[in-house]
Amino acid sequence: MKETSLFDSLLEVPQKPSGPVTCLGMPFESDEARRAHFTEELRKKLQDPEFRKIEGFPIGSDEDILNLSDPPYYTACPNPWIADFIAEWEAQKPEQPEGYHYHREPFAADVSEGKNDPIYNAHSYHTKVPHKAIMRYILHYTEPGDIVFDGFCGTGMTGVAAQMCGDREVVMSLGYQVKPDGTILQEEMDEDGKKVWRPFSKLGVRRAVLNDLSPAATFIAYNYNTPVDSSLFTKEATRILKEVEEECGWMYETKHSDGRIGKINYTVWSDVFLCSECAGEVIFWNEAVDAENGKVLDDFPCPNCSASLTKRTMERAWINIFDPALKETIAQAKQVPVQINYSVPGISGRIEKVPDQNDLNLTNKINDEPIPYWVPSNKVPDGDKTSDPFRVGVTHAHQFYTKRNLRVLSTLRHHLKTSPMEGQLLCLVGDQLPRASKMHKIAVSRLNTNLSKTAGVLAGTLYIPSNQIEYNINLMIGFRIKDVISYQSKRDKKTRQVVFTGSSESTKIPNESLDYFFFDPPFGSNLMYSELNFLWETWLGVLTNKTPEAIENRSQKKNLDDYRKIMTACFREVYRALKPGRWMTVEFSNTKASVWNSIQTSITEAGFIVANVSALDKKQGTFNAVTNTTSVKQDLVITAYKPNGGFEERFQKEAQTEEGVWDFVRTHLKYLPVTKSQGSILLIVAERDPRILFDQMIAYYVRKGYPVPISSQEFQIGLSQRFIERDGMYFLPDQVAEYDRKKMTSGAPQQLSMFVSDEASAIQWLRQLIKEKPQTFSDINPQFMQQLGGWNKNEAQLDLRELLNQNFLCYDGKGPVPEQIHAYLSTNWKELRNLPKDDPTLVAKARDRWYVPDPNKAGDLEKLREKALLKEFEEYKEVKKKLKVFRLEAVRAGFKKAWQERDYAVIVAVADKIPNNVLEEDPKLLMWYDQAVTRMGGE
Numbered sequence: 001m002k003e004t005s006l007f008d009s010l011l012e013v014p015q016k017p018s019g020p021v022t023c024l025g026m027p028f029e030s031d032e033a034r035r036a037h038f039t040e041e042l043r044k045k046l047q048d049p050e051f052r053k054i055e056g057f058p059i060g061s062d063e064d065i066l067n068l069s070d071p072p073y074y075t076a077c078p079n080p081w082i083a084d085f086i087a088e089w090e091a092q093k094p095e096q097p098e099g100y101h102y103h104r105e106p107f108a109a110d111v112s113e114g115k116n117d118p119i120y121n122a123h124s125y126h127t128k129v130p131h132k133a134i135m136r137y138i139l140h141y142t143e144p145g146d147i148v149f150d151g152f153c154g155t156g157m158t159g160v161a162a163q164m165c166g167d168r169e170v171v172m173s174l175g176y177q178v179k180p181d182g183t184i185l186q187e188e189m190d191e192d193g194k195k196v197w198r199p200f201s202k203l204g205v206r207r208a209v210l211n212d213l214s215p216a217a218t219f220i221a222y223n224y225n226t227p228v229d230s231s232l233f234t235k236e237a238t239r240i241l242k243e244v245e246e247e248c249g250w251m252y253e254t255k256h257s258d259g260r261i262g263k264i265n266y267t268v269w270s271d272v273f274l275c276s277e278c279a280g281e282v283i284f285w286n287e288a289v290d291a292e293n294g295k296v297l298d299d300f301p302c303p304n305c306s307a308s309l310t311k312r313t314m315e316r317a318w319i320n321i322f323d324p325a326l327k328e329t330i331a332q333a334k335q336v337p338v339q340i341n342y343s344v345p346g347i348s349g350r351i352e353k354v355p356d357q358n359d360l361n362l363t364n365k366i367n368d369e370p371i372p373y374w375v376p377s378n379k380v381p382d383g384d385k386t387s388d389p390f391r392v393g394v395t396h397a398h399q400f401y402t403k404r405n406l407r408v409l410s411t412l413r414h415h416l417k418t419s420p421m422e423g424q425l426l427c428l429v430g431d432q433l434p435r436a437s438k439m440h441k442i443a444v445s446r447l448n449t450n451l452s453k454t455a456g457v458l459a460g461t462l463y464i465p466s467n468q469i470e471y472n473i474n475l476m477i478g479f480r481i482k483d484v485i486s487y488q489s490k491r492d493k494k495t496r497q498v499v500f501t502g503s504s505e506s507t508k509i510p511n512e513s514l515d516y517f518f519f520d521p522p523f524g525s526n527l528m529y530s531e532l533n534f535l536w537e538t539w540l541g542v543l544t545n546k547t548p549e550a551i552e553n554r555s556q557k558k559n560l561d562d563y564r565k566i567m568t569a570c571f572r573e574v575y576r577a578l579k580p581g582r583w584m585t586v587e588f589s590n591t592k593a594s595v596w597n598s599i600q601t602s603i604t605e606a607g608f609i610v611a612n613v614s615a616l617d618k619k620q621g622t623f624n625a626v627t628n629t630t631s632v633k634q635d636l637v638i639t640a641y642k643p644n645g646g647f648e649e650r651f652q653k654e655a656q657t658e659e660g661v662w663d664f665v666r667t668h669l670k671y672l673p674v675t676k677s678q679g680s681i682l683l684i685v686a687e688r689d690p691r692i693l694f695d696q697m698i699a700y701y702v703r704k705g706y707p708v709p710i711s712s713q714e715f716q717i718g719l720s721q722r723f724i725e726r727d728g729m730y731f732l733p734d735q736v737a738e739y740d741r742k743k744m745t746s747g748a749p750q751q752l753s754m755f756v757s758d759e760a761s762a763i764q765w766l767r768q769l770i771k772e773k774p775q776t777f778s779d780i781n782p783q784f785m786q787q788l789g790g791w792n793k794n795e796a797q798l799d800l801r802e803l804l805n806q807n808f809l810c811y812d813g814k815g816p817v818p819e820q821i822h823a824y825l826s827t828n829w830k831e832l833r834n835l836p837k838d839d840p841t842l843v844a845k846a847r848d849r850w851y852v853p854d855p856n857k858a859g860d861l862e863k864l865r866e867k868a869l870l871k872e873f874e875e876y877k878e879v880k881k882k883l884k885v886f887r888l889e890a891v892r893a894g895f896k897k898a899w900q901e902r903d904y905a906v907i908v909a910v911a912d913k914i915p916n917n918v919l920e921e922d923p924k925l926l927m928w929y930d931q932a933v934t935r936m937g938g939e
């Protein structure tokens, strides 16, 4: 009798017929009728050649696209109904009270929180942001009914998060309180430092539009975001697994020592090599794996001639086999079964054995028999990750599996076609594809323990290890049913989000129709999504269109520049679709400074204005402002907005005048956080610093193509006349009261610790040092020397004297003591209090101290410095060779001047002389360079 206890343990439940449904205002007698109607509509649309020309249109036949899609909710191609959904959802939004005005401050929360959740784990992907982390963002930025968009949705966790914002229990699990009327409260500190619960958001489902270039990703996203009849799902999964078991169960049978038939849990396969001395065969597992100590040996003796061997010095053994799918004989690296792990009814625990003759006969029988159903046999296109499988003769999709697992998968795929739950079950099977393949590694280090022996697949690769686990697929899938059911039982039974497939460069979303974006885009060359998703997609019949894939990839001939161009095109497109005055969060993790700079450039190039960049300090679990892009090693959260209040239209008229500058600053200050704190400590909001505000303003002008009508000094003076200064930061009148209140309870803000790595940061460090405490050269020098450890290798090292001379003033004892020094001395020395500014004791104490000039005097100094920098830049223009060590500040000043003079060729010529990484890692240089290239191209 066949053992089917696993399947029998899953409940058999009668199927419920689906009742009438309404979709996009149209009534249907059942959900199947709805699907049939829209499938026909999509079929017609697919005939339209223009539709197929949309960027990122996936590779697949009409039939395969239709099979995978569940229109109008999910299309494995662009979605023609997005505008209809958005209009419907907009009309259904709860009414806001009169006078409601949307206003939010930038927000950053831990993006890795919530990974131990059955929902998060139900379907895997190369990187994932847990829905619980995204929920905090959605709750902060949106109201119930608002429409959220994720243009790089992967598995669609943004959609899950949007739906879960309506789930009281889940919201409370995030540490919020929920009042009976749905008001969500968050714990905060009040003015007296006491903890209080303050309104934070409202309970209620949000809508989501989800897009990804990869059909495998959107297919998972669709399944995550569609309610499932759990009992029907269980019943169908059980039925199909039973049918497959009946047809394929014999392939996982093995004989126990007493003759009883056992069921194979998994078989270990090993590479076979040839001894470099005697050319005899060496089964890697038998010779190199030290199971007792859980180790793979670096060198080991040949079993035939005892010569000392290492894996690197041996050749592989190859076999020639006939590949029926390709109808040709192919060479494959030889692999043999070396261990079987099985269970026998009536014997507790799992048993292990070395395959005996019966087992080898079984393997041969499976290898000799044809597979009765379809298998995907697409050629693996050349990619950055494909040399791993190519090296062992795996060049086509089906070759990633042992014949046994391929046959079981193909039988499963065949039987799924008979199920009304085909899509949902296919997704369940799809999730197991990497682990069902030869990429599944055995954990040698755990061989001597009771822990699981699976080491999964080497993340981000297509690597086929020397020792593999060939799992019993039916068992593997059976175990996963519970995960899906457990997730489905937690979601609401109504909300369906909209999912589509294509490039975010072309979404066809109506202008200014969406309320909030949460993006987790690819990070340069971190993960090659299309290569990694290829295996899944061959089973789905629809493949990623790689042309607009936003990655750095040698095989696709895409470098960082191409990555940036695609990201910019995506951000430009989605900018259009966001309502003015609304926010976008871009999560970005753990990558190179140049990639991070590229993404920030793309964001601003598209028109967004960055209000805040925060990095998660994993150790402390807090967010810090990022002051140094080259030291990025953490998760980053970029917060950007699309300006509103008619600013953009006004700006068109005001751009040539100074009023445009102040309008920009006024608008920008509205979007900046008023306070930032770490625990109970108040922090400086770096974005409110006059120099950072000036840089933001310049970047905005430059990107809009206008000359900047104001100098840095005029900016500083104008700022102090129009806005209110507190602790070196600028505020709007209605913000300053809040800041003052907070400061009363928390005390003065703390400066962020700075990292001196070049001229610009050295100046900033010096400014911080002598602003409150003017000091003499001999006081400053030893402190400065301590900071110099991390100086960039391309940056010309500057003498402290030169830095001080060019940027600060020194009191020479002539004339009255400057206010900056006077203020410091009279507050810190009792005997110097209340003395006139020309008192000889005060003068003597003040002499030779360096201080920060006030804005009126700073102008002269700045002009002198600029002159020196431009002189230096002239030299860079003339030199023929590449520049190895130079002053970045000189290049920045030179680029700015050249841009104002429309001398774009100079920018490009000097940019070519400096090392690529310096250009890519410096946001200012990159901005001038990008602008120059664009303008030269356009002329």
Ligand SMILES: C[S@@+](CC[C@H](N)C(=O)[O-])C[C@H]1O[C@@H](n2cnc3c(N)ncnc32)[C@H](O)[C@@H]1O
Binding pocket: 056, 125, 127, 128, 129, 130, 151, 152, 153, 154, 155, 156, 157, 211, 212, 213, 214, 217, 502, 503, 504, 505, 520, 521, 522, 523, 529, 530, 548, 549, 550, 551, 566, 570
């Ligand atoms: C970091 S992953 C997103 C993972 C997702 N946050 C999750 O939780 O599953 C980035 C995604 O961007 C997609 N992608 C790459 N280029 C794209 C483009 N031009 N348009 C849309 N999606 C793109 C990739 O297919 C990949 O799924």
